Amino acid sequence: MSPPLVPRLIRHEHVHILTQRFSTGPTVNKKSPARRAPTESDVAKLAGVSQSAVSRSFTPGASVAESTRKKILQAAQTLGYHPNLMARSLATRRSNIFALAISDLENPFYAQVVKELSERLRETGRHILLFVSNPDRSADPDLERVLSYQVDALILTATTASIELALQCQKAGIPIVQINRESRVPGISTIRGENQKAGHRIADFMAAAGHKRIGFIGGTRDSGTSRVRQEAFVSRLAELGISDVQVRYGDYTFEGAAVATRELLSQDRPVDALFCASDYMAFAALDVAKREFSKHIPDDLSIVGYDDVPEAAHAVYDLTTYSQPAAAMVEEAIKVIDLMIENPGRRAQRREVRGELIVRGTAKVPTAGVVTKHGKKIWHP
Amino acid sequence: MSPPLVPRLIRHEHVHILTQRFSTGPTVNKKSPARRAPTESDVAKLAGVSQSAVSRSFTPGASVAESTRKKILQAAQTLGYHPNLMARSLATRRSNIFALAISDLENPFYAQVVKELSERLRETGRHILLFVSNPDRSADPDLERVLSYQVDALILTATTASIELALQCQKAGIPIVQINRESRVPGISTIRGENQKAGHRIADFMAAAGHKRIGFIGGTRDSGTSRVRQEAFVSRLAELGISDVQVRYGDYTFEGAAVATRELLSQDRPVDALFCASDYMAFAALDVAKREFSKHIPDDLSIVGYDDVPEAAHAVYDLTTYSQPAAAMVEEAIKVIDLMIENPGRRAQRREVRGELIVRGTAKVPTAGVVTKHGKKIWHP
DNA sequence: TGGCCGCTTGCATACGCATGCATAAACGCA
DNA sequence: TGCGTTTATGCATGCGTATGCAAGCGGCCA
DSSP, X not given: OOOOHHHHXXXXXXXXXXXXXXXXXXSOOSSOTTOOOOOHHHHHHHHTSXXXXXXXXXXXXXOOXXXXXXXXXXXXXXXXXXXXXXXXXXXXXOOOEEEEEEOOTTSHHHHHHHHHHHHHHHHTTOEEEEEEOOTTSOSHHHHGGGGTTTOSEEEEESOOOOXXXXXXXXXXXXXXXXXXXXXXXXXXXXXXXXXXXXXXHHHHHHHHTTOOSEEEEESOTTOHHHHHHHHHHHHHHHHTTOOOEEEEEOTTOHHHHHHHHHHHHHSSSOOSEEEESSHHHHXXXXXXXXXXXXXXXXXXXXXXXXXXXXXXXXXXXXXXXEEOOHHHHHHHHHHHHHHHXXXXXXXXXXXXXXXXXXXOXXXXXXXXXXXXXXXXXXXXX | OOOOHHHHHHHHHHHHHHHHHHHHOSSOOSSOTTOOOOOHHHHHHHHTSOXXXXXXXXXXXXXXXXXXXXXXXXXXXXXXXXOOHHHHHHHHTOOOEEEEEEOOTTSHHHHHHHHHHHHHHHHTTOEEEEEEOOTTSOSHHHHGGGGTTTXXXXXXXXXXXXXXXXXXXXXHTOOEEEESOOOOOTTEEEEEEXXXXXXXXXXXXXXXXXXXXXXXXXXOTTOHHHHHHHHHHHHHHHHTTOOOEEEEEOTTOHHHHHHHHHHHHHSSSOOSEEEESSHHHHHHHHHIIIIIHOXXXXXXXEEEEEEOOGGGGSTTTOOEEEEXXXXXXXXXXXXXXXXXXXXXXXXXXEEEEOOOEEOOSSSOOOSSOEEEETTEEEEOO
């Protein structure tokens, strides 16, 4: 069964991979790479205490003498012990894992949401189990799995979840929060920006700047967020006597927005102001307008975005936009979740996070109404 | 040793009920929202079989009669049973969770890596536990936690891991793979693009197009990937008689690259060709060059990026770049990991994923060497 | 000195699932 | 019909941690 030593060594030198193959087999055993991880019992043995003492040493607020805890931590250190969170979750029925379902990762706003969420959760020792879904496919079959992983909560953003899933989660006691969505699924809490107010404000802003022929580039046709912004925008413009509003959809994609912009600028009487339902799409619009239509911004065309992603402040974009602070939204989301975890019977919440119309260089500015707040110029008539 | 059967059952019932009481809150109890999730035992009881039969029904390849499996699945269905993956992980010592450590989410390349990885893993029933790290802080304290979650593997990208962490993981039998990094930490497998070849190729390309005064915008100063590209690029240019190469660092950020570009274009004799170590930085360079310096691209200035992110193909950028296919890299990474999981003794692997110099509109094209491959124009002299 | 109290510690068991082993059932073949 | 063989099922136990309960221990006061 075990070949003589010399051939094996020779083989090792020559055929690297082959020797490696044998390393797990029953013959070779030089340094047992898959040693099992130390457990609390191992630590206990080394420290001369019981397993429960070790457990308590790792449980904040548990009753252990300082002296023995020290001894135990010492032993744990030398063994390289790390608590097994799977086992802990089993016992405590709490995983400290949040599921995050998302689809639009290329959009910097959502990248920021992920980042902020990860940061905030880490502060409290929790982590993210990621579900990236395809925007054109239902995320449901995937999300069913959150019921198997015993996640403590489910956060949805740029994704849909069916009512059935919501019900199942509710039955399982898993709080659900959606960020930046308007849909009102019972049992799902909602954190959103002030979509309606923003629509109104931007309409006022453009009208006050003297624009007459205005365009709107929405996200997808079934996006509630986009719809609310659009409706508020269009209706307020109508109140102001501007009823000729061109609407296109960019599907929240870069290329889609570029196409929409081309359409809006290729008409006989092209628009002279454009509200895009996301900064990401506004960037595309900006590029198309400047490069393909040689528009001078903002003299020939005003562009306003939505989100105020970090890139919007960069000199190359300098985008006028309505802010929707990802950090604040994430914080609210976590607050709501913690509330729901503490208090399971609680009803779903709806919260709105405030934003401002940030005045930068891509849109004509009305003569009045610009004020400075926290170092930023905002329009607040 | 074993107490009579009846008392044990009673006690069991008591604990059970108490837990329930507390979990719903002691006061209200109208519709018990936090009902405990059904377990295999519950399903077993309903189906009139043993718990192990249920377990086997959910284990592919286990020995169960088709008739009873059907009965069991039926019972599971009516109870709304979902296997508890924490418990399963405990028992099998496999979580089907991969840890992904990442920092540069705003860079579309990494967004794509996340997306592809998520997609591929889902196909085999695995998921991502996300660790977003701050680029200017060591990810280590955070990554220690991967040892607590019993992840099956650790994937690093746009992040560093210390040798200590690598050793700990190795001891725990957790494979580590880094994507798009050049550092040679023993025990960490590596998937990378052809950084060196790319540096050479782009140097040849620019020289052949007649450029004389050339710039390079690297990532961070300590990025191995960037360094390899730079060294290959600079040394090949030197061989070709071009020794005047300006080097700046954009820290892989948009704004950083914009600043670097301004420097390179503000000089007395500004560069006429620019190689950026990532597309994301190239976008910034493009904008600065066009908007702030009114450069006509590519007549006044050639810009070449690296990565070939989806945006690079968009009409508004139309960026000439060296490709580094995220999907292929992710696939290799998973292959390597699966190999290491199957075969724990295995040595770390280093694999290189091929790319091409994709010819688009932001750089002057040499008279010879352009061929079409898979519908893309590439430079292959 | 005796008794009470508070702090530590260990014991036993539960968490939900997987799996080796033994047993029972079904089947095939002569 | 009888026996060997395969297949299906249940039992018992283990995975690593948390925690209620009881016992031990020391201190403090009367």
